Amino acid sequence: MVEFSGIKEIIKPENLVYKRTDIMTDNTLSYCPGCGHGTAHRIIAEIIGEEGLQSEAIGVSPVGCSVFMYNYLDIDWQEAAHGRAPAVATAIKRLLPEKFVFTYQGDGDLAAIGTAETIHACNRGENIMIIFINNGIYGMTGGQMAPTTLPGMKSSTSPYGRDVKTMGFPLKITDIVATLPGSYYVTRQSVHTAANVKKTKKAIRKAVQYQKLNKGTCLIEIVSNCPSGWKMTPVQSNKWMEENMFPYYPLGDLKTPVE
Amino acid sequence: MAKIRGSIVVNIEKCKGCEVCMVTCPTGTIAMAKEVNGKGYNYAFPANPELCIGCANCAMVCPDGVITVYKTKI
Numbered sequence: 001m002v003e004f005s006g007i008k009e010i011i012k013p014e015n016l017v018y019k020r021t022d023i024m025t026d027n028t029l030s031y032c033p034g035c036g037h038g039t040a041h042r043i044i045a046e047i048i049g050e051e052g053l054q055s056e057a058i059g060v061s062p063v064g065c066s067v068f069m070y071n072y073l074d075i076d077w078q079e080a081a082h083g084r085a086p087a088v089a090t091a092i093k094r095l096l097p098e099k100f101v102f103t104y105q106g107d108g109d110l111a112a113i114g115t116a117e118t119i120h121a122c123n124r125g126e127n128i129m130i131i132f133i134n135n136g137i138y139g140m141t142g143g144q145m146a147p148t149t150l151p152g153m154k155s156s157t158s159p160y161g162r163d164v165k166t167m168g169f170p171l172k173i174t175d176i177v178a179t180l181p182g183s184y185y186v187t188r189q190s191v192h193t194a195a196n197v198k199k200t201k202k203a204i205r206k207a208v209q210y211q212k213l214n215k216g217t218c219l220i221e222i223v224s225n226c227p228s229g230w231k232m233t234p235v236q237s238n239k240w241m242e243e244n245m246f247p248y249y250p251l252g253d254l255k256t257p258v259e
Numbered sequence: 260m261a262k263i264r265g266s267i268v269v270n271i272e273k274c275k276g277c278e279v280c281m282v283t284c285p286t287g288t289i290a291m292a293k294e295v296n297g298k299g300y301n302y303a304f305p306a307n308p309e310l311c312i313g314c315a316n317c318a319m320v321c322p323d324g325v326i327t328v329y330k331t332k333i
């Protein structure tokens with residue numbers, strides 16, 4: 001491994017405060033530089049490691065940029081057809097109720113082609129965790145407009161910006177899920193700063209506990225960036241996300257359990 | 260009073276040069292190298308190592324998980 005390190009005397013095992021979790025494989029992530037998918041993967045992996053779930057966890061990977069997620073976390077996986085992850089996860093959890101089952105889906109996957117699966121799995125209260133990466137665009141296929149694309153936002157299929165008169169309004173599917181009796185814990189977070197990473201980890205940890213208690217569907221939306229699709233540098237994309245995505249998709253809990 | 264000192268290690272061949280760690284660092288420890296790695300990215304490195312406080316903010320936001328952080332009191 002080629003490394004560049006700071007002050008050598010401090011680099012000792014007893015001083016270690018942060019290292020890449022062993023749940024992540026050594027494979028290089030296929031994501032563009034600065035893409036939030038990588039950070040989201042890593043914190044899910046950290047929780048799986050910290051909660052001792054490596055042999056219990058079964059992930060359902062989507063179609064989209066994160067289609068190869070099964071190469072990056074060293075746990076059991078099932079790939080689903082585009083949008084069908086909640087249906088696949090339903091079957092897995094019902095057959096293997098002792099396992100920790102989660103889906104990982106983009107906005108095109110979860111809120112466009114998979115809308116029916118999302119709504120019905122949440123309405124049935126399936127005892128699964130859904131991680132929803134909302135970058136407001138179809139990243140993988142070349143930055144086409146998604147149901148989540150902001151009003152006026154340019155994409156390859158809305159080159160003059162999304163005109164809500166003809167293209168409709170951005171779908172706040174997480175808000176809809178929060179109204180369904182089957183959903184138990186619904187929250188919207190981000191992973192672009194250290195403080196937000198900590199909050200999102202906390203949310204995932206809660207979802208793990210709720211699944212152990214058979215409480216119902218937990219959906220965690222992560223508002224994320226797509227520097228390539230948005231045609232910005234990673235740093236610019238995070239700023240744009242704060243200024244444009246967060247006002248429309250405000251961070252925070254949408255449904256918290258009444259305990 | 261004991262002073263907190265940190266040190267980071269960057270796996271430069273896996274760094275994608277996104278600069279997210281650099282702008283997140285509260286102490287200005289990190290800069291981007293003028294040289295590129297095998298993939299052609301200007302990698303991140305601790306340009307001002309004496310400033311690092313070991314807060315791990317950089318490692319937490321690195322999408323590629325290539326930063327390791329150490330911390331001690333001197």
Ligand SMILES: Cc1ncc(C[n+]2csc(CCOP(=O)(O)OP(=O)(O)O)c2C)c(N)n1
Pocket residue numbers: 063064065066082105106107108109110113133135137138139140141146226
């Ligand atoms: C049945 C089917 N329809 C369409 C596609 C093409 N397709 C692949 S990925 C994708 C959208 C991905 O967008 P999103 O879920 O937001 O993920 P991202 O890449 O942005 O993370 C589409 C439409 C497909 N692979 N399969």
Ligand code: SF4
Pocket residue numbers: 030031032035036037065135139140225226227228229
């Ligand atoms: S296209 Fe967008 S979502 Fe896909 S890896 Fe690149 S930056 Fe990430």
Ligand code: SF4
Pocket residue numbers: 265266267283284285286287288289310311312313314315316317318328
């Ligand atoms: S550990 Fe903290 S101070 Fe040190 S380089 Fe990373 S962000 Fe900067």
Ligand code: SF4
Pocket residue numbers: 034269273274275276277278279280281302303320321322323324325326
């Ligand atoms: S955040 Fe990670 S990948 Fe991006 S420049 Fe820093 S070390 Fe490299």
Ligand SMILES: [Mg+2]
Pocket residue numbers: 106107108133134135136137138139146
């Ligand atoms: Mg998307």
